[in-house]
Each structure stands twice: as C-alpha cells, then as structure tokens.
Amino acid sequence: AQSVTQLDSHVSVSEGTPVLLRCNYSSSYSPSLFWYVQHPNKGLQLLLKYTSAATLVKGINGFEAEFKKSETSFHLTKPSAHMSDAAEYFCVVSFYNQGGKLIFGQGTELSVKP
Amino acid sequence: EAQVTQNPRYLITVTGKKLTVTCSQNMNHEYMSWYRQDPGLGLRQIYYSINVEVTDKGDVPEGYKVSRKEKRNFPLILESPSPNQTSLYFCASSSLGLGQNEQFFGPGTRLTVL
Numbered sequence: 001a002q003s004v005t006q007l008d009s010h011v012s013v014s015e016g017t018p019v020l021l022r023c024n025y026s027s028s029y030s031p032s033l034f035w036y037v038q039h040p041n042k043g044l045q046l047l048l049k050y051t052s053a054a055t056l057v058k059g060i061n062g063f064e065a066e067f068k069k070s071e072t073s074f075h076l077t078k079p080s081a082h083m084s085d086a087a088e089y090f091c092v093v094s095f096y097n098q099g100g101k102l103i104f105g106q107g108t109e110l111s112v113k114p
Numbered sequence: 115e116a117q118v119t120q121n122p123r124y125l126i127t128v129t130g131k132k133l134t135v136t137c138s139q140n141m142n143h144e145y146m147s148w149y150r151q152d153p154g155l156g157l158r159q160i161y162y163s164i165n166v167e168v169t170d171k172g173d174v175p176e177g178y179k180v181s182r183k184e185k186r187n188f189p190l191i192l193e194s195p196s197p198n199q200t201s202l203y204f205c206a207s208s209s210l211g212l213g214q215n216e217q218f219f220g221p222g223t224r225l226t227v228l
C-alpha cells in the first residue's frame with residue numbers, strides 16, 4: 001500500500017536554530033513528493049516539490065528537502081527558523097499511476113519560540 | 115490573479131438540511147478535487163474530477179456528491195448533512211500530469227453540522 005508518514009506531530013524550535021521535519025513514504029512506484037505549509041486559518045501553499053530531477057530540492061522561504069530513495073525519506077529542513085515559520089506542514093505523495101491523487105501525511109505543527 | 119475560490123468560508127447548519135459549497139478556479143485546470151481536513155488525519159480526498167463530466171470517488175466519498183458541468187466549477191453537495199461531516203473542507207485544482215503538478219488550494223470552508 002502507498003502511504004506517507006510524518007514522524008513528528010509537533011516540533012518546537014527556538015528562533016534562529018535549524019528546523020528538521022521528517023517524512024517517510026512507502027511505495028512500489030516512483031513518487032512525486034511535495035511539502036505544503038498551512039498557516040493558521042489559511043489554505044495550503046506549496047513549499048517545494050520533487051519530481052525525479054535533482055534529489056536536493058530548494059523551496060520558498062529558505063526551506064529545502066532531500067529525496068533519499070534508499071531510506072524512502074523526504075525530510076524538510078531550514079538552517080535558521082523564523083517566527084513566521086510557525087505553521088502546520090504536510091508531506092504529500094503523488095503517484096503517476098493515480099492521475100494526480102495526493103496522499104497526505106498527518107501533518108507536523110511547527111512552533112518557533114523567541 | 116490565479117486562484118481557487120470557495121464559498122461560503124464558514125457555515126453552521128443543522129442535520130439533514132441540504133447544502134452546497136461552491137468551488138471555482140480561473141486557471142483553466144482540468145483536475146479538481148475536494149478534501150476534508152480533520153485533526154490528526156491530514157487531508158483526505160472526497161471526490162475528484164479530471165475533466166468536465168468526469169468525476170470519481172476519493173477515499174471518503176460517503177455522504178457527498180459532486181458535479182462538473184463546467185471546467186471552472188466543482189461544487190460539493192451534502193444532501194443530508196450529519197454531525198460527522200463537521201470539518202474543514204478544501205477545494206484544489208491542478209493541470210493534468212503524471213502526479214507531478216502542484217495543486218492549488220482554496221482558502222477552505224469550515225462547516226459545522228449541529
């Protein structure tokens with residue numbers, strides 16, 4: 001079965017320290033992978049995506065993620081957290097054989113302390 | 115401005131009273147989808163449509179109907195709402211591809227069924 005798991009439901013960091021949000025997927029096929037961010041009372045916004053090109057993907061607002069096929073992981077990182085990064089983050093998988101269907105992880109809430 | 119719009123943004127209703135949530139996109143996208151978001155479950159797909167007059171069930175279609183009479187519109191219909199349909203609903207659209215394309219999300223509709 002195809003699935004995606006976000007390993008932490010909540011992550012708390014201090015402003016200026018690194019951010020790591022972890023995501024693992026399971027699939028028999030080559031997936032497309034996305035990270036979306038949802039700020040409070042807002043819709044979802046795409047942070048970055050991997051679609052079988054470079055394994056290190058850079059996104060908006062200084063975020064990046066590395067696709068590791070051997071580990072079936074797609075962890076999201078940022079060198080230095082800002083207060084404005086506080087939000088919920090979703091790791092999302094899409095499979096070419098399902099016409100664009102997205103499978104969402106459960107979400108990781110990121111808190112940033114001053 | 116490219117966008118997905120949903121109406122209403124907030125709705126409180128009573129059990130059994132039919133309601134429709136509208137969704138419209140101005141990007142000429144073929145693919146449109148409805149999701150519901152519940153705490154700890156991420157987003158789950160309700161229905162999707164790959165083009166006009168072509169719709170199919172997602173993971174949680176029970177209690178919902180959709181129609182796609184025009185390319186830009188994809189309304190979600192609850193014929194007889196029940197309290198377990200209280201949720202946050204998102205409409206999304208994308209161009210068709212092998213699951214590689216970004217989905218654009220509407221701002222969400224918060225529905226409460228009493």
